Amino acid sequence: MKKIISQATxxxxxxxxxxxxxxxxxxxxxxxxxxxxxxLDITPEQIRKDLATFGQFGRKGIGYDVHELKERISNxxxxxxCWRLAIVGVGHLGGALANYTNFASLGFSVxxxxxxxxxxxxxxxxxxxxxxxxxxxxxIASKSVDIGVIAVPAxxxxxxxxxxxxxxxxxxxxxxxxxLNVPSTIPLVNEDxxxxxxxxxxxxSQES
Amino acid sequence: MKKIISQATxxxxxxxxxxxxxxxxxxxxxxxxxxxxxxLDITPEQIRKDLATFGQFGRKGIGYDVHELKERISNxxxxxxCWRLAIVGVGHLGGALANYTNFASLGFSVxxxxxxxxxxxxxxxxxxxxxxxxxxxxxIASKSVDIGVIAVPAxxxxxxxxxxxxxxxxxxxxxxxxxLNVPSTIPLVNEDxxxxxxxxxxxxSQES
Numbered sequence: 109m110k111k112i113i114s115q116a117t118x119x120x121x122x123x124x125x126x127x128x129x130x131x132x133x134x135x136x137x138x139x140x141x142x143x144x145x146x147x148l149d150i151t152p153e154q155i156r157k158d159l160a161t162f163g164q165f166g167r168k169g170i171g172y173d174v175h176e177l178k179e180r181i182s183n184x185x186x187x188x189x190c191w192r193l194a195i196v197g198v199g200h201l202g203g204a205l206a207n208y209t210n211f212a213s214l215g216f217s218v219x220x221x222x223x224x225x226x227x228x229x230x231x232x233x234x235x236x237x238x239x240x241x242x243x244x245x246x247x248i249a250s251k252s253v254d255i256g257v258i259a260v261p262a263x264x265x266x267x268x269x270x271x272x273x274x275x276x277x278x279x280x281x282x283x284x285x286x287x288l289n290v291p292s293t294i295p296l297v298n299e300d301x302x303x304x305x306x307x308x309x310x311x312x313s314q315e316s
Numbered sequence: 317m318k319k320i321i322s323q324a325t326x327x328x329x330x331x332x333x334x335x336x337x338x339x340x341x342x343x344x345x346x347x348x349x350x351x352x353x354x355x356l357d358i359t360p361e362q363i364r365k366d367l368a369t370f371g372q373f374g375r376k377g378i379g380y381d382v383h384e385l386k387e388r389i390s391n392x393x394x395x396x397x398c399w400r401l402a403i404v405g406v407g408h409l410g411g412a413l414a415n416y417t418n419f420a421s422l423g424f425s426v427x428x429x430x431x432x433x434x435x436x437x438x439x440x441x442x443x444x445x446x447x448x449x450x451x452x453x454x455x456i457a458s459k460s461v462d463i464g465v466i467a468v469p470a471x472x473x474x475x476x477x478x479x480x481x482x483x484x485x486x487x488x489x490x491x492x493x494x495x496l497n498v499p500s501t502i503p504l505v506n507e508d509x510x511x512x513x514x515x516x517x518x519x520x521s522q523e524s
Binding site for chain 2: 116118119121122123125126127130147149184185186187189191199200201203204205206207208210211213214216254255278279280281285287293295296297298299300301302303304305306307308309310311312313314315
């Protein structure tokens with residue numbers, strides 16, 4: 109049975125996961141919701157509520173087993189699937205994503221790169237060959253790509269999304285600042301780097 | 317009096333801001349929470365609740381004045397400050413950030429770049445000269461840098477944060493996957509690209 113979980117909770121799970129992974133690397137075995145809350149600036153009540161959504165975690169008065177909780181969250185997030193990514197658009201951002209080591213530590217791997225620019229096609233980024241967009245359908249099938257990453261300008265993004273869907277990707281991660289139309293069966297996450305920066309601006313304004 | 321506003325609300329404000337700015341450029345004068353909700357894929361109730369946090373906006377049965385609402389959100393987010401950024405670490409990610417055009421559209425500008433790599437120092441990225449880290453204090457003062465952006469590997473990030481704080485930045489935007497210690501008077505926002513990707517993984521796991 110699938111429960112309905114709020115988007116806000118889902119957005120917090122990777123934060124928990126990342127913090128727990130860090131704690132595990134520091135050989136911390138047990139963590140209370142109070143400590144986790146202090147680290148993440150989230151109330152302990154919120155943390156207990158979030159985790160309770162997925163069943164019984166932790167023991168009252170003792171805390172959570174760091175390794176166990178990390179593994180459970182990994183399973184909830186589907187990180188055990190070791191999703192395979194293709195990045196479309198190998199400009200500055202696409203190149204940075206192709207080199208972003210954090211993905212690998214969560215089990216994601218970049219397996220294909222595409223660009224429309226002939227001067228880039230055929231070159232390698234982080235050991236991965238850049239292909240032309242015309243070969244997308246064939247390569248996405250042969251490399252078993254799960255996730256299409258859109259790192260092209262806004263006016264090219266919908267076209268790329270259509271190509272990725274037609275090529276059979278199971279999800280889309282969009283960095284172009286535009287609302288994309290994709291079938292409702294294809295999960296879509298929009299990433300906007302200026303959101304974090306705006307939040308920082310907000311907090312800086314509160315300080316002055 | 318400063319109200320406590322949830323992080324989730326703060327994170328939605330830049331989305332509202334960007335949409336309203338687009339609407340203003342299309343000469344739309346009035347927008348209802350229904351229309352804004354449809355555009356952003358957020359419920360009208362959520363939008364009304366978010367905006368009510370900051371006081372009385374809009375008129376029942378008529379809608380929100382696009383220009384007025386945009387200006388109010390800009391003020392809430394502190395975007396009128398036109399913050400000046402310095403990026404430390406001009407690798408793939410730092411280079412992508414230096415070229416990210418979305419920042420300028422929100423009033424942020426990148427005014428300085430730093431790297432420890434001698435082969436990069438002296439070169440230009442997007443018209444901005446890359447300086448050596450040793451010149452940081454002087455250049456951050458002379459260029460009136462407000463925000464330090466950390467785009468170096470995790471094991472160098474705390475050292476860079478210390479240098480940025482000593483140089484007098486007012487806020488830090490951290491891309492290194494590590495928890496930094498900075499004075500509580502210096503707002504810190506951690507950016508982790510794998511959070512959005514993890515949320516996508518969750519949704520894809522629910523589909524299968």
